[in-house]
Amino acid sequence: MDRTDQSLIAIRRILRSTQTYGRELARAAGLTPVQIRVLQIVAETGAATPKDISQRMRVSPPTMTSLLDRLAAKGMVERQKSEVDRRQKNVVITRAGRDAVHRAPDPLQQRYVSQFESLQDWEQAMIVAALERVAAMLDATDFDAAPVLDSNLLDDGEGGTAG
Amino acid sequence: MDRTDQSLIAIRRILRSTQTYGRELARAAGLTPVQIRVLQIVAETGAATPKDISQRMRVSPPTMTSLLDRLAAKGMVERQKSEVDRRQKNVVITRAGRDAVHRAPDPLQQRYVSQFESLQDWEQAMIVAALERVAAMLDATDFDAAPVLDSNLLDDGEGGTAG
DNA sequence: TGATTTACTTAGTGACACTAATCAATACGG
DNA sequence: CCGTATTGATTAGTGTCACTAAGTAAATCA
Numbered sequence: 570m571d572r573t574d575q576s577l578i579a580i581r582r583i584l585r586s587t588q589t590y591g592r593e594l595a596r597a598a599g600l601t602p603v604q605i606r607v608l609q610i611v612a613e614t615g616a617a618t619p620k621d622i623s624q625r626m627r628v629s630p631p632t633m634t635s636l637l638d639r640l641a642a643k644g645m646v647e648r649q650k651s652e653v654d655r656r657q658k659n660v661v662i663t664r665a666g667r668d669a670v671h672r673a674p675d676p677l678q679q680r681y682v683s684q685f686e687s688l689q690d691w692e693q694a695m696i697v698a699a700l701e702r703v704a705a706m707l708d709a710t711d712f713d714a715a716p717v718l719d720s721n722l723l724d725d726g727e728g729g730t731a732g
Numbered sequence: 733m734d735r736t737d738q739s740l741i742a743i744r745r746i747l748r749s750t751q752t753y754g755r756e757l758a759r760a761a762g763l764t765p766v767q768i769r770v771l772q773i774v775a776e777t778g779a780a781t782p783k784d785i786s787q788r789m790r791v792s793p794p795t796m797t798s799l800l801d802r803l804a805a806k807g808m809v810e811r812q813k814s815e816v817d818r819r820q821k822n823v824v825i826t827r828a829g830r831d832a833v834h835r836a837p838d839p840l841q842q843r844y845v846s847q848f849e850s851l852q853d854w855e856q857a858m859i860v861a862a863l864e865r866v867a868a869m870l871d872a873t874d875f876d877a878a879p880v881l882d883s884n885l886l887d888d889g890e891g892g893t894a895g
Numbered sequence: 896t897g898a899t900t901t902a903c904t905t906a907g908t909g910a911c912a913c914t915a916a917t918c919a920a921t922a923c924g925g
Numbered sequence: 926c927c928g929t930a931t932t933g934a935t936t937a938g939t940g941t942c943a944c945t946a947a948g949t950a951a952a953t954c955a
Contacts (some may be wrong), residue, residue, distance in 0.1 A: 897951085897954100898953100899953080900951100900952080900953070901950100901951080901952070902952095903949085903953085904948080905946105905948070905949095906945105906946085908931100908944080909942105910941105910943080911940105912939100912941080913938100913941100916938105917934100917935080918933100918934090919933090919935100920931100920933085920934105921931080921932070921933095922926100922929100922930080923929080923931090924928090925926100925928095
């Protein structure tokens with residue numbers, strides 16, 4: 570078992586725990602993980618077109634339509650006609666949507682943050698460096714993987730175009 | 733933006749790229765990511781009961797039934813009656829299933845391994861240490877998160893109970 | 896033996912993902 | 926300016942994956 574295998578196993582453990590655990594936690598907020606992700610993106614960008622969101626989430630436009638249908642039915646988002654291009658619609662988050670995102674903080678936070686923050690300073694630094702290295706190796710994509718972080722940043726965090 | 737946020741962003745980038753990228757890659761093998769995961773577990777354990785697999789994947793028994801139905805319909809697995817308990821069934825992988833797992837190596841491997849292996853030795857060590865730290869923080873579950881690694885290890889890797 | 900538990904399946908539902916086709920609005924070329 | 930092509934969003938239809946509730950068969954226990 571070499572280091573490559575070790576690192577892969579660790580990554581998979583991370584994936585697995587967040588995925589499965591994320592389902593339970595999101596459901597406690599009455600929303601699915603995917604729905605929360607959409608809300609986060611909408612909240613972060615202020616007003617995005619369906620196409621924007623679908624590209625950001627790597628999902629086809631029809632999928633986004635149905636996701637937005639569900640979120641709109643729950644009163645979490647609204648679709649407004651665009652002024653500049655009447656084919657487009659601007660998706661905006663409602664008060665209820667913003668509240669929901671706040672109530673359903675990211676699954677990662679729940680079990681991770683407190684532990685991370687209790688680490689030594691040098692450990693935190695090492696972990697950040699390593700994670701960013703790994704992310705860079707994996708995330709070699711063209712698109713702007715603007716990090717949807719946590720709901721605390723969403724209210725004022727409009728300019729989240731992490732390039 | 734403190735270190736906690738940085739680490740969360742990095743983790744999310746990892747999750748996102750592997751999730752979305754994983755879909756495409758798994759489909760190239762004619763199987764979905766979930767199906768591959770089942771096959772990996774079955775291959776790794778030799779013969780597992782549906783219950784075993786469902787618990788391992790954190791999925792309800794009916795879900796596992798339908799997953800196994802699909803895999804059986806494709807000839808990837810077989811359900812054999814258990815000798816010790818006739819309520820149980822032993823799920824075993826077929827030749828075709830093993831081939832499929834081989835053809836569809838983990839998405840992680842594809843973009844990650846070559847880059848990782850080109851790193852300096854000290855960098856590899858640092859990354860492994862950091863990833864395992866993060867995994868331990870996230871993966872605070874009761875069950876044995878036996879790492880399904882890559883298909884190359886499956887043929888002989890029976891004893892993969894990483895506790 | 897009869898009641899309970901356990902393992903798996905069936906039935907029914909919902910979320911999420913896709914492709915193909917549709918409709919409205921914009922952009923382009925002559 | 927007008928017709929065609931392109932673009933943005935939706936509708937229609939399908940398949941996978943997830944769940945709960947209920948059913949069947951076998952094992953266990955009182």
